[in-house]
Structure formats: structure tokens, C-alpha cells
Amino acid sequence: DAGITQSPRHKVTETGTPVTLRCHQTENHRYMYWYRQDPGHGLRLIHYSYGVKDTDKGEVSDGYSVSRSKTEDFLLTLESATSSQTSVYFCAGASSGGARTGELFFGEGSRLTVL
């Protein structure tokens, strides 16, 4: 969905470096999510947000933090990247109604490689 853009789309970094992935949306979604996608695991939730400055942990939140200072932006930070965090990261958004039914709109993904 063109309403959700992720940056960068590709990044290669070294173990121990900090990394921030940005998700920007123009749809006024109240709910935003960060998932990671790995072979054999499907999509797993890292963190989600239910409003500005309101965030909560997901299934695989260790090593990740998020911030949402305004409706449009949801940042995912890896404080000290590890090779196990090599993955494709997806941001998604949903309106209040969409979140109640599980209808999410996804960005195109950010492929992160940690060497």
C-alpha cells in the first residue's frame, strides 16, 4: 500500500552497530505494527503501537525498541545489532476498525543484513 513507506529498503550493517528502521504512513492509521519475517517462522510481531507514545511488546521484542512521537512515524531501533536480527522487517498500519477485524496495510519491507 502506497500509504505506508519504509526506509531504508535495504541495509547491511555490522554486529554491534545501532540501526533504526523508519515507517511513515499517510493514512492516519491509529495502530501500527512491526513484524519480522524469517523462513520457517512466518511473520512474528516485534512491537506495536495503539496511539502516539503508546506502544507495547510483541512476541519477539528482545533487542528491539520502538518510538512513536507522532501519528505518521513509527521507528524500530536495534540498539546493538546481532546476526540473529538479520531478517526482513515489515511495518503495518490499521485504523481502529481495521485493527478490530485484523485488516492491516503493509509496507514493502526493509531487508536488514547483520554481518
Add this chain to the structure above:
Amino acid sequence: SQQGEEDPQALSIQEGENATMNCSYKTSINNLQWYRQNSGRGLVHLILIRSNEREKHSGRLRVTLDTSKKSSSLLITASRAADTASYFCARLRGGSYIPTFGRGTSLIVHP
């Protein structure tokens, strides 16, 4: 984990054939969605079925839900090469805003 399973993991068919994918889950749900993901792209929502519905149609898509068996199926009729993608089911429990995704079925439709 309440993560369920899609079955089969991979499916290869010829254009014009029907494709059936199944999704099983473990806990009670409020509704279930099916998503599609083309290679290298984000997921796109296809269809929603609520827990009080047994069947829904959308174009060439037919989704069924059997809450007693905790399972759902997605049928794509008259498949086309453009249907080649991965298909995921996502479950949502009542009161939750967090869809839980399965591992997906990879569908290849040969022209």
C-alpha cells in the same frame, strides 16, 4: 504460541486448476483473514471471514471457516500464473488488535 499452521507449505499447479490452501489454529478466534504476498513485496489483505460466518466469496476466491475444527480454507478457482505468491492466514482473538500469522503456503501456478 497461538500460531497455527498453513497446509501445504508449498503447492505447484497448472494454470486453470484450482488451488486449495488450509489453515489450522489452536485458540478461539473472533475472525480470520487471508493475505497474499508476492515475492519481495509486502502483504496484501484478501478477505476477512468472521467467526459467525461459514463461507465467503470474493471473485475467484472462496474462503470457508469451521470453528468446531479450528480450521479455514482458501480456494482459488481457475488459477492464473499471476496468482503465484505466498498466502497467509491471520487469526484475531476477541478483544485483541494483534493478528497472528501462520507460516504461509507458497503457490506456484505454471502457465
